[in-house]
Amino acid sequence: PDQPPAGCPQQTPPKAQGPELFTWEFATDPYPAYAWLRENSPVHRTTLPSGIEAWLVTRYADARQALADQRLSKNPAHHDESAHAKGKTGIPGERKAELMTHLLNIDPPDHTRLRRLVSKAFTPRRVAEFAPRVQELTDGLIDDFAGRGEADLIHEFAFPLPIYAICDLLGVPREDQDDFRDWAGMMIRHGGGPRGGVARSVKKMRGYLADLIHRKRLAPGDDLISGLIRASDRGEHLTENEAAAMAFILLFAGFETTVNLIGNGMYALLTHPEQRARLQKALAEGDMGLLETGVEELLRFDGPVELATWRFATEALTVGGQRIAAGDPVLVVLAAADRDPERFERPDTLDLSRTDNQHLGYGHGIHYCLGAPLARLEAQAALATLLRRLPDLRLASDPADLRWRGGLIMRGLRTLPVEFTTA
Numbered sequence: 001p002d003q004p005p006a007g008c009p010q011q012t013p014p015k016a017q018g019p020e021l022f023t024w025e026f027a028t029d030p031y032p033a034y035a036w037l038r039e040n041s042p043v044h045r046t047t048l049p050s051g052i053e054a055w056l057v058t059r060y061a062d063a064r065q066a067l068a069d070q071r072l073s074k075n076p077a078h079h080d081e082s083a084h085a086k087g088k089t090g091i092p093g094e095r096k097a098e099l100m101t102h103l104l105n106i107d108p109p110d111h112t113r114l115r116r117l118v119s120k121a122f123t124p125r126r127v128a129e130f131a132p133r134v135q136e137l138t139d140g141l142i143d144d145f146a147g148r149g150e151a152d153l154i155h156e157f158a159f160p161l162p163i164y165a166i167c168d169l170l171g172v173p174r175e176d177q178d179d180f181r182d183w184a185g186m187m188i189r190h191g192g193g194p195r196g197g198v199a200r201s202v203k204k205m206r207g208y209l210a211d212l213i214h215r216k217r218l219a220p221g222d223d224l225i226s227g228l229i230r231a232s233d234r235g236e237h238l239t240e241n242e243a244a245a246m247a248f249i250l251l252f253a254g255f256e257t258t259v260n261l262i263g264n265g266m267y268a269l270l271t272h273p274e275q276r277a278r279l280q281k282a283l284a285e286g287d288m289g290l291l292e293t294g295v296e297e298l299l300r301f302d303g304p305v306e307l308a309t310w311r312f313a314t315e316a317l318t319v320g321g322q323r324i325a326a327g328d329p330v331l332v333v334l335a336a337a338d339r340d341p342e343r344f345e346r347p348d349t350l351d352l353s354r355t356d357n358q359h360l361g362y363g364h365g366i367h368y369c370l371g372a373p374l375a376r377l378e379a380q381a382a383l384a385t386l387l388r389r390l391p392d393l394r395l396a397s398d399p400a401d402l403r404w405r406g407g408l409i410m411r412g413l414r415t416l417p418v419e420f421t422t423a
């Protein structure tokens with residue numbers, strides 16, 4: 001009589017563990033999993049594919065608070081050493097010491113000093129003056145495929161644009177920029193960690209930058225590297241090593257992010273025809289307002305930064321009601337926070353005219369993206385020029401056949417095949 005009826009489980013099923021993360025399905029569309037986490041386990045303990053245990057913060061209010069909480073350090077030295085002792089790999093804590101002095105790995109007061117110095121050279125004015133060059137680069141890349149009627153917008157457009165733009169801005173001579181393109185390509189194809197070919201590319205890039213900085217010190221120009229060398233604050237300058245690390249992080253932080261903002265953004269426009277038509281109409285009428293709000297909305301709706309916002313608890317603390325131990329890694333999931341219905345009306349709807357849109361796509365607090373003005377400039381030029389010059393641009397693939405990179409750090413398409421009528 002105490003036998004359960006046939007078909008009933010003998011035991012209480014284990015407590016729901018939540019959706020499977022880090023699968024191909026997740027890489028293709030992580031948003032259902034993020035919704036589940038926000039709802040059921042907003043500060044979620046998970047094991048990353050590298051074996052590292054980390055907390056995922058997915059609600060907007062918690063994410064914003066965590067990004068601004070100084071007890072959560074960017075310095076990987078605060079990570080629980082035991083994970084390293086067990087030989088687990090794949091987090092910034094294992095980066096080489098000489099890469100450690102950049103903005104995304106340090107806390108105040110060093111961060112404050114370096115950020116103040118770089119802000120003197122990388123000014124909004126410098127970016128604004130760069131607009132004509134970005135337009136020229138954008139048009140040049142489109143010229144190369146406009147007569148063909150088809151293209152892969154990732155490889156032929158979204159990928160080269162940011163790398164040439166940042167090289168120009170830094171002052172890397174044109175004849176060396178294709179080397180940068182190759183090194184960056186290696187880094188993007190083989191993921192975040194400095195292993196194998198990636199390690200070699202990072203090494204070559206650093207060697208090149210150190211040499212370039214040395215040359216710019218002897219013969220300064222009007223470029224950002226010369227500006228970094230010149231920048232001084234209260235009698236302080238960047239050391240040669242700091243300047244090299246700064247140039248490296250500007251390249252590294254500003255490259256794949258922008259590739260994917262352009263790629264994800266164009267994909268979202270191509271799969272939301274009314275929104276795209278609205279934008280095309282506004283652009284034809286010379287109304288740039290919708291382009292500006294639209295690029296912010298594309299970043300909120302499907303931003304490039306997935307799990308790249310590492311923090312390490314310097315002491316025990318509580319986030320969203322969850323106790324976190326000293327040394328624990330915390331990942332603020334910006335893409336999940338930016339779809340939080342508690343903060344955004346109809347969060348899963350793409351609305352290019354959304355104005356109440358304080359998204360976290362560029363982060364928040366002292367590490368707020370230094371390159372946001374440049375990213376906006378590039379994305380606005382890229383999307384507007386594509387729509388203007390190739391007005392009947394359409395996907396040349398079933399969206400279901402498109403492959404997303406499953407790198408966890410960045411969310412972006414591997415390819416974006418399109419067709420259009422040639423002019």
Ligand code: HEM
Pocket residue numbers: 067103104115166249250251253254255257258261303304305308309310334360361362363364366367368369370371372374375
């Ligand atoms: C920081 C996103 C483009 C340079 C950040 C952070 C985010 C972000 C989320 C904060 C990370 C954290 O708090 O852990 C993006 C997105 C971009 C973009 C979505 C493009 C769509 C750029 C560009 C550059 C750049 C073009 C430079 C050329 C930086 C730097 C930091 C940073 C230097 C570190 C700032 C600091 O720690 O003080 N970015 N970024 N980013 N970004 Fe960007």
